[in-house]
Amino acid sequence: EVQVVESGGGLAQPGGSLRLSCVASGFTFSSYAMNWVRQAPGKGLEWVSTITAGGDIIIYADSVKGRFTISRDISKNTLFLQMNNLRAEDTALYYCANYVSGTRYKGFEDWGQGTLVTVSS
Amino acid sequence: EIVLTQSPGTLSLSPGERAILSCRASQSVTSSFLTWYQQTPGQAPRVLIYGSSHRAAGTPDRFSGSGSGTDFTLTISRLEPEDFGVYYCQQYGDSRWTFGQGTKVEIK
Numbered sequence: 001e002v003q004v005v006e007s008g009g010g011l012a013q014p015g016g017s018l019r020l021s022c023v024a025s026g027f028t029f030s031s032y033a034m035n036w037v038r039q040a041p042g043k044g045l046e047w048v049s050t051i052t053a054g055g056d057i058i059i060y061a062d063s064v065k066g067r068f069t070i071s072r073d074i075s076k077n078t079l080f081l082q083m084n085n086l087r088a089e090d091t092a093l094y095y096c097a098n099y100v101s102g103t104r105y106k107g108f109e110d111w112g113q114g115t116l117v118t119v120s121s
Numbered sequence: 122e123i124v125l126t127q128s129p130g131t132l133s134l135s136p137g138e139r140a141i142l143s144c145r146a147s148q149s150v151t152s153s154f155l156t157w158y159q160q161t162p163g164q165a166p167r168v169l170i171y172g173s174s175h176r177a178a179g180t181p182d183r184f185s186g187s188g189s190g191t192d193f194t195l196t197i198s199r200l201e202p203e204d205f206g207v208y209y210c211q212q213y214g215d216s217r218w219t220f221g222q223g224t225k226v227e228i229k
Contacts, residue, residue, distance in 0.1 A: 035218070037166075045158075045166060045209055047218035059216050062122075095165055106177060107156035107168035107211070114165065 002026035002110045006096050009115030012086050020115055022079040022096030027110065029077040033099050035108060036070065036081050038092035038117075048094070049081065053101060064090075086119045093117075123147055123214045125221035133229040140197040142224045144210035149190045154213040157186055157195045160223075161206035169208075170195060200226070 008020040022034070036048040049060045049070040058070055069082040079096055093116050097108040124147040132140055144155075157170040168177040170186035173193060183198040197204055205228050210221040 044207075044223045045160075045211075045220040047211075047220060050218065061217065103153075105153065105171065106175075107158070107171040108166070109168055109177075111165035111167070 004096050004098070004110050004112035006094060006112040006115040009094060009117045011118045011120065012083075013121050014087060014119055016086050016119070017082070017084045018086065018117060020081040020083065020094055020096075020117070022081075022112060024077045024079070024096075024098065024110075027098065029072075030074045031100065033101050034070075034072055034079045035097045035099070036079075037095045037097055037108070037111075038090075039095070039114070040089075040092040043092075046092070051079070083117070086117075088119050091117060091119050122217065123150060123212060123219055125210050125212060125219055127208075127210060127221035127224045129224060130222075131225045131227060133227050134200055135229045136200050136202055138200050140195075140200055140204075140226055142195040142197075142208055142226075144188075144193040144195070144221050146191040146193075146212060148214075150212040150214055152189050154211075155186075155188070155193055156211045158209045158211065159204075159206055160209065161203075166209065197226075202228075 003025045006022045033052045035050045051070045067085045071080045093114040095114045097111045126145045128143045152173040155173040158166040160166040174186045185196045207223045207225045209223050
């Protein structure tokens with residue numbers, strides 16, 4: 001059974017930092033690109049960042065570029081998102097999701113239940 | 122950045138009716154990366170359609186996707202009670218992923 005479990009959310013002050021984690025199981029973690037997608041309260045989905053299966057390509061949304069850093073630890077089947085210089089507009093539920101690259105792409109297949117980040121003074 | 126615009130914003134329909142959801146891109150997108158997701162209240166999104174027209178595993182055949190270039194459509198042939206929720210289209214281009222703003226399908 002595939003499981004994707006996010007953690008690390010909480011309350012942070014503007015300008016502060018948080019580190020999110022996403023532990024995956026039930027699929028070959030090293031074969032999947034991993035992503036962070038967020039959803040502000042009552043709003044739609046916003047893609048945040050992607051790291052490819054090999055970790056060789058990393059991309060960010062303009063809204064977080066220079067402030068957030070995505071990484072992965074293959075040995076621990078874990079994805080991370082280091083969030084620095086947080087702003088009120090970063091307040092959202094942060095989801096972790098995977099996909100297979102190339103011709104086998106079938107969308108962001110497996111999602112966690114999210115971890116809530118609140119940025120407020 | 123490729124912008125996806127979904128319409129209508131809200132669709133009020135009764136069970137058994139047909140729903141037609143539109144996703145229009147600001148420039149041509151790669152069909153193989155055009156994906157539709159469903160999100161029901163309190164749940165994470167789930168893939169319904171990938172590659173513009175391919176049903177994901179577990180997607181009922183009342184859901185169908187079509188389109189190419191800049192215009193894509195998700196059709197639900199006969200709405201079931203569990204189909205009410207928000208639907209998002211998504212694409213990849215210019216080294217970024219983008220989502221449409223969503224279409225809410227609500228019970229009339």
